[in-house]
Amino acid sequence: MARLPRVSPDAILAAAALEFAERGFAGARVDRIARRAQVNKAMLYYHFRSKQHLYRTLLRRMFTLAAARLQTIAASTASPADKVAGALAGMAAFIAEHAPFPRIMLREVAEGGVHLDADTLKALAAVPRAFGAIVHQGVESGAFRRVDPMFAYFSMLAPLVFYLAGAPIRKEIGHLHVAGFRSRPPAEFVRHMQDAVRRSFARDPQRKRGRSS
Amino acid sequence: MARLPRVSPDAILAAAALEFAERGFAGARVDRIARRAQVNKAMLYYHFRSKQHLYRTLLRRMFTLAAARLQTIAASTASPADKVAGALAGMAAFIAEHAPFPRIMLREVAEGGVHLDADTLKALAAVPRAFGAIVHQGVESGAFRRVDPMFAYFSMLAPLVFYLAGAPIRKEIGHLHVAGFRSRPPAEFVRHMQDAVRRSFARDPQRKRGRSS
DNA sequence: GTCTATACTTCGATAGAC
C-alpha cells in the first residue's frame, strides 16, 4: 500500500525465516539469507543491524502473530470446548501459513532463549498465556475438570508443533524403510489432538461423592 | 571393568552431550567440548574422527538407551494402561539421568536429521517404534479405543520432552515477571500427562449402538 | 539506497614432537 512497494525488508524476513528454521541461529548464514531474498548482503545489514537483530525481529513478529491468533479465539463467544478445538485448528492453520514457525519454536525452546532480548521473550510468552487463558475460562466455568492451564498448554501445543516440525525427519526415516513411518497428513493429526483433548479435559461423570478410585 | 579405566571417551561424550544440547551442532565448539571434558582437543580428534562423528556417536548411544528403556516396558507383563503410564514415567526418569536428552531431541527434529547417518536415524526411529508398540498392544487387546500408535506417540512424548527441555527458557521468562510462569516440578507434569493419557485412551462407555453424537 | 571488495575473527582439523 506504500508509495513504492519496498519488498526488501519483508523478503529478507521471509528468507530469514526459512534459513533460521532449517539451520538455527548458529547454523544460519547471512550470505544465504541475502541470496534467498535476492538482496545484497550489505543491504541486509542496512535494514537490520546484525544477524542477531534480524533474528529477534523475525521471532518477535512470528510470536506476536501467533499469540494474536489465539487471543482472538480466547475473546470469542464460543464455548470453552469449541475454543480449545479452535485453538488447535487455529495454530495448525497459522503453521500452514508460516511453515518455518514450528521448527523455530522447537529450536528456541532448546536454546533456552539465549539469543532473545526481553521484548522478544515477552512476545514468546504471550503464546502460552493466550492459550492458558482459554483453558482457564473452561475450568472456571465448570466446562472442564481442574487442569493446570500451563500444563494444558504443553500437552496440546507441543504435539502439534512437534508433529508439524517433524515432517522432514520422518521423511528421512521413511526413506530407510522403517516400519510404521508413513506420515499421515496434518489435518488428521489435528483431529486426533482435538479428540484427545476433548476427552482429557472432560469433567468426570457425576458420582455420588464426586470421588473416583 | 577394563584394565585401565580410560575415562577419556566417556568424559568426552558427556561433555559433548552438554555442549550439543546447549548450542546445537552448528553452535557447539569442539574446543569447549575438549575443555569441558578436560582433554586436549587433539585427543578428542584421536578418539572421534570429527565433530560430526562425535555427534553421531553420541546421538546413536542416547537414542539406543532411550529405546531400550521403552522396549523393556513394552515386553513386561503389565496391563496396557500401566505400560503407558510406565512409559511416561520411564522417559521422565531417563531424562532425569540424561539431562541433555530432551534439548538434543528437540534440536534434531528441527534439523530434520541432516547431520545423521542411516544408523543413527534408525536408532532414533526405535524410540517412537517402541512406544507405538505399547499403544498397539492396548488397542489390539481392547484396553484402549482405536488410536493411531504414531499419533499417540506424539501426543504423549512431545509434551514431556517439550516441558523438560523448556525449563531454561521458562526460567528466563520468569525473570521478566510474566504472569503464570512459575515452573512446576517435572513429577507433577508427568502425573498430569499420565492422567490425561489415561482419559484420552479410554474406550467409550458402551452404548446401544456404540455410536456417539 | 545499492554494490564490491575486504578486514577481522573464529573454528575445525592436523602436523609433528615426545
Next chain:
DNA sequence: GTCTATCGAAGTATAGAC
C-alpha cells in the same frame, strides 16, 4: 596416547565508491 602450534576455510560485518 598426548600435547603445542598452526594452517586454511568460513563467516560476520563494514568501508567506501556510486
